[in-house]
Amino acid sequence: MTERKDITCIVCPIGCKMFVTTKGKKIQHIDGCKCKRGAEYATYEALDPRRMLTSSVIVQDGEWPLVSVKSSQPVPKEQVFTVLKEIKKITVTAPVNLGQPILKNVARTGIDIVATKTVKKR
Numbered sequence: 001m002t003e004r005k006d007i008t009c010i011v012c013p014i015g016c017k018m019f020v021t022t023k024g025k026k027i028q029h030i031d032g033c034k035c036k037r038g039a040e041y042a043t044y045e046a047l048d049p050r051r052m053l054t055s056s057v058i059v060q061d062g063e064w065p066l067v068s069v070k071s072s073q074p075v076p077k078e079q080v081f082t083v084l085k086e087i088k089k090i091t092v093t094a095p096v097n098l099g100q101p102i103l104k105n106v107a108r109t110g111i112d113i114v115a116t117k118t119v120k121k122r
């Protein structure tokens, strides 16, 4: 079955409106994109949309009550809510180091959640 998706490119500030036609897991046509980077973005967005996730996790005994975290890779869009729910269940104990994995293989995605700042012990 042929499907048409409207996608706004977020690769640069121009924000081209693109129209992507897919059949199954194949791109048939991309309209409205002005460059190769936009075509790549439209292809991923149409066939395998993913998002980088950022959030925060509660820290016990830390100089700050929270540590900011992010996903080590973009998360498949359909798993974003599941991953965010898993992140909300976590509490870590200080010290936490920048780049430290906080949760490995979150929701069996093969993706880790890592700290994006250091929180020292209080």
Ligand code: SF4
Binding pocket: 009, 010, 011, 012, 013, 014, 015, 016, 032, 033, 034, 035, 036, 037, 038, 039
């Ligand atoms: S298609 Fe190219 S020019 Fe248009 S918004 Fe995307 S990156 Fe920018």
